[in-house]
Amino acid sequence: MTDVLILGGTGWLGGEAARRWMDAGARVTCLARGGRPAPYGAALVTADRDHPEAYAHVADREWEEVLDVSSTPRHVETAIAALAGRTRHWTYVSSVSVYASSDVAGQDEGAELADPAAPGEPYDYARAKAACEAAVRHALGGRTAVVRPGLVVGPGDPSDRFGYWPARFALAGGEPVLAPEAEDRTAQVIDVRDLADQIVALGRERWVGTMNAVGDPVPLARLLQLARETAGHTGDLIVADDAWLEQHEVQHWAGPRSLPLWLPRDMPGFATRTNAVYRLLGGVLRDLRVTLADTLADERARGLDRDRAGGLTRAEEEVLLAEHRSEHGAEQRADSGTGESG
Structure with missing residues (x-):
């Protein structure tokens, strides 16, 4: 059975992904702070990612897939340090906000990114996501799917x-x-259910690369x-x-x-990103x-x-x-x- 670890999984997108992984026959564990239940059928490990031992109860297992949606660089970095050697594939959910500018319409995944945030700087969402992406690629480049959603709706x-x-x-x-x-x-919007389906598909195929997950x-x-x-x-x-x-x-x-x-x-470019890779990989966009x-x-x-x-x-x-x-x-x-x- 496929073992999947979702760092989060009790919120909106993470919960949708957890349910779809279970529908696909996977055994899902959610690591979250608590306060909200994990989706029915998923195991919940309660942990605070600010704590140095946050991953102690999941770092002694082998995982087919790890999914992370965090926008906090230190959380991503400590997760990588604890789990990179324990997983076959890692999916990181970033954002189209990671791009350096939104003044040109129709840009693809190769557009310039914001400068990664440095430790101790005031929080900036775009730069934080850029730092998270950089950390994932550096540690797991050949085993990583980076997904950049636009406005997630539904x-x-x-x-x-x-x-x-x-x-x-x-x-x-x-x-x-x-x-x-x-x-x-x-x-330019994408239904959360379509996004979750595609995230699971990428994990099952262990796809490696970067993809804008956006609607038309x-x-x-x-x-x-x-x-x-x-x-x-x-x-x-x-x-x-x-x-x-x-x-x-x-x-x-x-x-x-x-x-x-x-x-x-x-x-003018913010809501016009190309979704050609998403479409090419079989991504669905409901009416x-x-x-x-x-x-x-x-x-x-x-x-x-x-x-x-x-x-x-x-x-x-x-x-x-x-x-x-x-x-x-x-x-x-x-x-x-x-x-x-x-």
Whole structure:
């Protein structure tokens, strides 16, 4: 039987990968801090990766596969020191954020990376991921798959980014929803279930190399329209331009008081990375409508008006809509499904 060690495995992507490995007949062990259960059928080893003996209970076994998703270089380095000699293949989940710039569309895995973080420096996600990749390659270069996902979406997403849109359209119903200018903007997402399937496939084949795990680029306007259709939204889509949103302290991309998936215009390459290697290796991308429908069902189960990790609260949005209406008045048309910019 295939023995798989997942460093984590009790969170979102790690849990999906654990379940898929077990579906493939593997024996899965998750090493995590605890507080959350391992997926049903997986063994849980409780350990803090900051502790020097974190791997004591797993370093005396042979592993067919080790999967790590950490963005903390010292965690990756200590895991390698303890386990590199005990595994036949290692999969490290990095991020497309590891690239040095996002100003050129359509770049592949050979694009320049951010400088790896040095010990003791303030935390920077891109540089931390670059340092993790460098550590894995140096120690296990001939036994390593490096996977660089883009925006991971789907049911259970703890970041609340992608799910904001179908949830907000459903919550608004026949009332207006505020949106950013989508012209010339792109989104690029991958369903967590498709990503987990591909991670397991790479591990089973012991594939070695680097792969962007991203969906096909889609115009942001198209994604928002599909989200509206999925939610059955019949209200107006009120489009505010970048300057207006920034003046009203609406944030890009993620986090509180943001419009998720809205990117600054100086990042035209971020959501356009090539997925040719992913496709060549048999990676599947389910229909975006399916992901939206499943995400909305999950959002309804969790509560459309719950506190969110990302996006505007409905109360914040209503204040902004009133301000936009007051400032633009007659310029703002009330045609359902069109939206006006201002």
